[in-house]
Amino acid sequence: ETVYLFGGWDGTQDLADFWAYSVKENQWTCISRDTEKESGPSARSCHKMCIDIQRRQIYTLGRYLDSSVRNSKSLKSDFYRYDIDTNTWMLLSEDTAADGGPKLVFDHQMCMDSEKHMIYTFGGRILTCNGSVDDSRASEPQFSGLFAFDCQCQTWKLLREDSCNAGPEDIQSRIGHCMLFHSKNRCLYVFGGQRSKTYLNDFFSYDVDSDHVDIISDGTKKDSGMVPMTGFTQRATIDPELNEIHVLSGLSKDKEKREENVRNSFWIYDIVRNSWSCVYKNDQAAKENPGKSLQEEEPCPRFAHQLVYDELHKVHYLFGGNPGKSCSPKMRLDDFWSLKLCRPSKEYLLRHCKYLIRKHRFEEKAQTDPLSALKYLQNDLYVTVDHSDPEETKEVVINSLCLIK
Incomplete structure (x- = not known):
């Protein structure tokens, strides 16, 4: 019953602080003001974390670096593990690319398979040095493929390279997508995201045991009203017990799209029935409660926030993000919300x-x-x-x- 928060960008600089929130006590505790001083990761943003609940360990990979500070040394992809019980960090790799893993990436996704002690990471944009002449594709965005990390053996394996081919087992890498692991049917679910200036609307699953890709939707059907809209920041969670994927759709990163249709919407995907349903839109709530401001009822639309899910108590937790205020481009949020879906009983x-x-x-x-x-x-x-x-x-x-x- 603990939510962990590490690093991020406060609008001015990268952070290296590490926090724990106790659900039971409703209280935040600062574990570390600077994890780098405790043999942990340096200040960073656009990284990803995943937790091994069985072994009580947290892994973190990736970061964003401004082009002005990129060089052969800084572009190494470090990989850390934090042990909750001993309160210690361990550097697993100075450069995952040298160990057969992904190059330094940001805006990727990472999932933990606690049962088999494996980590899966997919997508993200590869950081490159500007002015590189040895790679003809240096000017084009490069995206990372699908990798598996064996936590026991500490070895990486490339499962799928980034592919634009339309083969049945090919997958297209991207940034800003959602990826979730279903611990019971042992599949990764991937949807949404962006590739260069193209917003992707496909939805596929990957069976980690059989190495098989199943295209759930190629994104070409004219049923856009029945699925979460592309181009808007999506945060997703999964409930293996209920066989559901939950998606919170918020603000667009695209400045041109930001003013139109600004709203939160919450979607549920029924894995068994292969169907989406929108269970909430805040424009409806505004009509029903015109006297109450949006800020009193729910978090304002945003991007660059985080959403996690407590499977046991069926509660979502949301923290921070960028509200996309053109008048305050450096503004970042530090509000913290919980969301519980209340379903009517059969009775x-x-x-x-x-x-x-x-x-x-x-x-x-x-x-x-x-x-x-x-x-x-x-x-x-x-x-x-x-x-x-x-x-x-x-x-x-x-x-x-x-x-x-």
Whole structure:
């Protein structure tokens, strides 16, 4: 029941602080002000972390470097592991590329398979030295492929190179995408993201045991209203028990798109039924509650934030990000939110359906036979009312008053 936060960009500089939030105590604790001083990673942003819950260890890989400080030494991809119980960092690799792993990347994705003690990393943009003449593709963006890291043997394996070919087992690398690991069916799920100036809308799974790619959607179908929109920052989590993927869609990184359609939306993908459903949009909430500001109800739309999920208690946690204010380009957020999806029970749905049917029947009777309608209200409709719900109670009172009139 702990959320860990490391590093990031505060609008001015990279950070190297390391924090833990206790859900039980509702309190933040600073583990380290500067992890580099404790044999840990240097200050960084656009890195990724994953946690091995079984062994209580955290891994971090990747970072962004400004072009002005890139050289052959700084472009090495270091790889660290943090042990929660001993509060110690360990440098696993000074340069993962030299060990057969990915080159230095940012905006990639990383997932942990605790059962097999494996880490999977996919995509991200490879950082290169400017003015490089030995690589004809140096001016073009380069993207990292799909790699697996065996935590036990500490060895890397390239599973898929970045490919633009449309073969059945080929996958296109990207940045800003979502990748999740389903611990029960042992598949990685990848969707969304961006490649150069193209926003990708495909959705595929990768079976880590059989090395097989399954294209769930190639992104060409004209059903854009039924799937999360491309071009907007998406953060996703997975619940293997419920067989669901949750997606929070926020602000676009693209300045031109930022002002249009600014809103949060929350989507659920049912893995078994292969179907998306939008369960929330904040423009609807604004219409229903015009008196309340968005900031009181939910986090404002943003990008560069983080979203994690507590599978046990079914709670999401969101921290920070960039609100995309053109008047304050250096502004970064440090707000912290929790989100719990409240689903109606079968009992509630059955009762509520009975209530709606009987309410409609009552209204029909009231038009032709008020006395019969009154008896129906007292004997049939009344027993289906949830008296703890002020809306339903109010409706019954109004209906009875209409009969008296």
